[in-house]
Amino acid sequence: xxxxxxRRALGVQRLVFVRGAVHGxxxxxxxxxxxxxxxxxxxxxxxxxxxxxILKAAIRNPIEMWPDFLYREHTTSTKILGxxxxxxxxxxxxxxxFQTHFDIFPKSDLEQVVLERATGHGLxxxxxxxxxxxxxxxxxxxxxxxxLTLAPLMIDAGAEAGAALAAHSGELDxxxxxxxxxxxxxxxxxxxxxxxxxxxAEMSRVVEVLLNTLGKVDVLDFFxxxxxxxxxxxxxxxxxxAWMQDTAAKVMAGRRLSGxxxxxxxxxxxxxxxxxxxxxxxxxxxRDNVVTFIGAGHETTSIALSWTLYLLANHPDWQDRxxxxxxxxxxxxxxxxxxxxxxxxxxxxxxxxxxxxPPAPALDRVALEDVTIGDLEVKAGDVVVLAIYPMQRHAxxxxxxxxxxxxxxxxxxxxxxHRFQYVPFSAGTRVCIGWKFAMMEAVAILAGVLDRVTLAPxxxxxxPRARITLRPxxxxxxxxxxxxxxxRSSQN
Numbered sequence: 493x494x495x496x497x498x499r500r501a502l503g504v505q506r507l508v509f510v511r512g513a514v515h516g517x518x519x520x521x522x523x524x525x526x527x528x529x530x531x532x533x534x535x536x537x538x539x540x541x542x543x544x545x546i547l548k549a550a551i552r553n554p555i556e557m558w559p560d561f562l563y564r565e566h567t568t569s570t571k572i573l574g575x576x577x578x579x580x581x582x583x584x585x586x587x588x589x590f591q592t593h594f595d596i597f598p599k600s601d602l603e604q605v606v607l608e609r610a611t612g613h614g615l616x617x618x619x620x621x622x623x624x625x626x627x628x629x630x631x632x633x634x635x636x637x638x639x640l641t642l643a644p645l646m647i648d649a650g651a652e653a654g655a656a657l658a659a660h661s662g663e664l665d666x667x668x669x670x671x672x673x674x675x676x677x678x679x680x681x682x683x684x685x686x687x688x689x690x691x692x693a694e695m696s697r698v699v700e701v702l703l704n705t706l707g708k709v710d711v712l713d714f715f716x717x718x719x720x721x722x723x724x725x726x727x728x729x730x731x732x733x734a735w736m737q738d739t740a741a742k743v744m745a746g747r748r749l750s751g752x753x754x755x756x757x758x759x760x761x762x763x764x765x766x767x768x769x770x771x772x773x774x775x776x777x778x779r780d781n782v783v784t785f786i787g788a789g790h791e792t793t794s795i796a797l798s799w800t801l802y803l804l805a806n807h808p809d810w811q812d813r814x815x816x817x818x819x820x821x822x823x824x825x826x827x828x829x830x831x832x833x834x835x836x837x838x839x840x841x842x843x844x845x846x847x848x849x850p851p852a853p854a855l856d857r858v859a860l861e862d863v864t865i866g867d868l869e870v871k872a873g874d875v876v877v878l879a880i881y882p883m884q885r886h887a888x889x890x891x892x893x894x895x896x897x898x899x900x901x902x903x904x905x906x907x908x909x910h911r912f913q914y915v916p917f918s919a920g921t922r923v924c925i926g927w928k929f930a931m932m933e934a935v936a937i938l939a940g941v942l943d944r945v946t947l948a949p950x951x952x953x954x955x956p957r958a959r960i961t962l963r964p965x966x967x968x969x970x971x972x973x974x975x976x977x978x979x980r981s982s983q984n
């Protein structure tokens with residue numbers, strides 16, 4: 493067991509030891525909270541649903557197009573509009589598609605089109621050599637050593653978010669506060685020193701418009717001949733993309749004009765060169781990567797945090813546990829980068845939130861050639877839908893899968909399960925390049941928020957809706973109260 497896992501194991505043991513003293517010994521048994529609260533989940537369609545019903549669900553809310561069967565069994569195959577589609581929650585098939593046979597399973601044209609119209613041709617949508625060049629250009633900022641230098645930005649964003657929430661007392665939509673916090677982190681790491689050129693409030697609004705327009709699937713997307721046709725409803729989405737692209741272009745132009753030297757992502761993108769040809773990225777590629785990291789980079793973390801706060805609002809015992817962990821790790825001083833890595837229970841809470849509400853609830857891949865994966869025969873041209881949302885709530889893979897139980901991510905439980913049954917950041921060769929960044933950011937912001945406020949549920953009931961990311965429909969309205977004691981707030 494490495495040092496990180498050993499420290500986490502000790503943290504879990506410490507939790508088990510103190511829980512009786514904190515909660516009277518009866519509130520928690522076997523790792524499962526005894527409250528009746530069950531986190532909200534999507535309503536599955538009938539197992540014998542017609543093609544029309546499936547398509548209607550895919551347009552309304554893609555995570556509703558999966559039958560209950562996929563939460564109990566693993567793979568179903570059917571023909572949709574003449575194309576063979578295999579939908580799976582099998583970790584072995586996930587491994588084959590993500591890793592073993594990744595070279596013959598590129599993104600489907602449908603997924604590619606939806607992502608391209610929202611983010612352009614950045615790292616998220618680039619293919620083959622273009623992707624490898626961009627990946628090499630961006631990887632240095634996501635190395636562990638670099639992340640530690642960026643951690644103070646994350647800590648400051650968490651402290652500001654906590655202060656913003658503590659200024660209220662009562663029902664509040666926490667999503668905008670989480671979005672503002674993650675945008676500030678992205679701005680500071682992507683465009684160090686140029687953040688004043690970014691209107692974070694407007695950027696958050698624009699990203700939401702983009703996801704609710706270009707980020708949704710409509711009936712024309714199901715036909716290859718009409719997939720790239722303009723839509724009347726797309727006007728607002730195109731304006732949102734244009735605003736993001738113009739903002740990125742202005743920042744690039746300002747950086748070149750100033751001649752400023754920096755070690756942020758923008759500088760790395762502008763300096764990137766192909767190792768063989770020496771050719772740099774085009775302005776359009778740099779611009780689209782800036783849009784990708786601002787849009788997708790902040791969105792996934794802010795949404796994950798919003799779902800995390802929802803779960804904690806319904807589990808006051810876990811708020812107590814996280815407060816106790818912070819006191820044990822941080823003491824009365826300010827939160828530091830070294831502390832973030834030691835907040836193991838905070839990390840486990842975020843991981844469990846992303847199990848229940850994975851930022852990317854499904855991914856599509858198309859087979860370039862025939863391949864057999866276990867008992868599944870996949871022919872060239874078949875689409876494989878990797879149904880992450882139901883897999884991470886699957887009855888055969890998880891004990892009481894609908895329950896919120898962060899101890900699922902204790903070292904012994906992680907080691908005992910299939911590596912590919914939990915893939916909130918995708919997996920394999922094209923695993924999200926920023927997953928470590930996102931986890932460090934989420935833990936830092938969560939710690940800053942919980943240091944300032946306590947959370948409770950309201951009458952509002954969120955519902956998961958897929959728009960590229962898995963967003964709570966109608967926001968995330970929680971009862972937010974400032975903590976009576978905030979002795980550390982001024983130091984963070």
